[in-house]
Amino acid sequence: MPSHVPEVPVSRHTRSNSIADDVDFEIKGAEMQFVEVELDPGESAVAEAGAMMFKSSSITMNAVFGDGSNQDGGFMGKLLGAGKRLITGESLFTTVFTHEGIGKARVAFAAPFPGNILAFKLSDYGGRLICQKDSFLAAARGVQIGIHLQRKILTGLFGGEGFIMQRLDGDGWAFVHVGGTLIEKELKRGEILHVDTGCVAAMTADIDMDIERVGGIKSMIFGGEGVFFARLEGPGKVWLQSLPFSRLAGRVLAAAPQGGGKDRGEGSVLGGIGRMLDGDNSF
Numbered sequence: 001m002p003s004h005v006p007e008v009p010v011s012r013h014t015r016s017n018s019i020a021d022d023v024d025f026e027i028k029g030a031e032m033q034f035v036e037v038e039l040d041p042g043e044s045a046v047a048e049a050g051a052m053m054f055k056s057s058s059i060t061m062n063a064v065f066g067d068g069s070n071q072d073g074g075f076m077g078k079l080l081g082a083g084k085r086l087i088t089g090e091s092l093f094t095t096v097f098t099h100e101g102i103g104k105a106r107v108a109f110a111a112p113f114p115g116n117i118l119a120f121k122l123s124d125y126g127g128r129l130i131c132q133k134d135s136f137l138a139a140a141r142g143v144q145i146g147i148h149l150q151r152k153i154l155t156g157l158f159g160g161e162g163f164i165m166q167r168l169d170g171d172g173w174a175f176v177h178v179g180g181t182l183i184e185k186e187l188k189r190g191e192i193l194h195v196d197t198g199c200v201a202a203m204t205a206d207i208d209m210d211i212e213r214v215g216g217i218k219s220m221i222f223g224g225e226g227v228f229f230a231r232l233e234g235p236g237k238v239w240l241q242s243l244p245f246s247r248l249a250g251r252v253l254a255a256a257p258q259g260g261g262k263d264r265g266e267g268s269v270l271g272g273i274g275r276m277l278d279g280d281n282s283f
Contacts, residue, residue: 020142020172021045025119033117034110035138035175039099044141045107046096051137053108058101063093096141109138113245115179118202123171131166131176131202134245140172176202180243187234195230198244206236 023045024038034053037045049063099105111117117137120129130148139145148167168174178201187193187207194212203209212231232238
């Protein structure tokens, strides 16, 4: 099965010593993508709870604490891994899919909202990648899902992602979902890029992230871009998303009818009166 591989240079971060299953995969779809992973007998993939789309009957499912990478480390090791996931806003559990039959077997994981699924071979990044805290979708067994704390207090308070981001460690394949359209940028040493804080999807460990004020008082109040934006300094690579989930959710919430009523009259010049006249409200 062909692999969808982003071509990026090797990061200089120290590589993890973990050895992950070497799975084959294919990313399919356009706006709503899914990744189909092919497993050999004994190989496993780990995914977020609820991410599975379909699987072969010879693949078993097992809910585990944390990311499934430290299942021989005793109860405290499992609890620590689960606690890290809870801090990043994820479930305490992940699901491990293991091929226990013969031949090849496949399992697929679907994206939760429109965007792109990226496949990262972590060994190509020095064994570490920093992502937004809700972007992890699935990975080969052996990839560790941890937390990345912002070193600078202001960055943590106003950086859009808070103090905590996701950190993926290991040498295997990891699959990350980003919202909307994806753009990849390679930053040279000393090169600086200003980005809307919610649009930072992932970055190599070499990138220095800070926050910077958008401008004067008038720009902060009326510019519509918030008070701060992210300041990314190279060298390294960053992946940007055009549709952060928070922005999507905000638009949906703003368009939702208040009080639980139906709202088919979007754009009516009469507003609420127009909705009453066309029978759109319940009394």
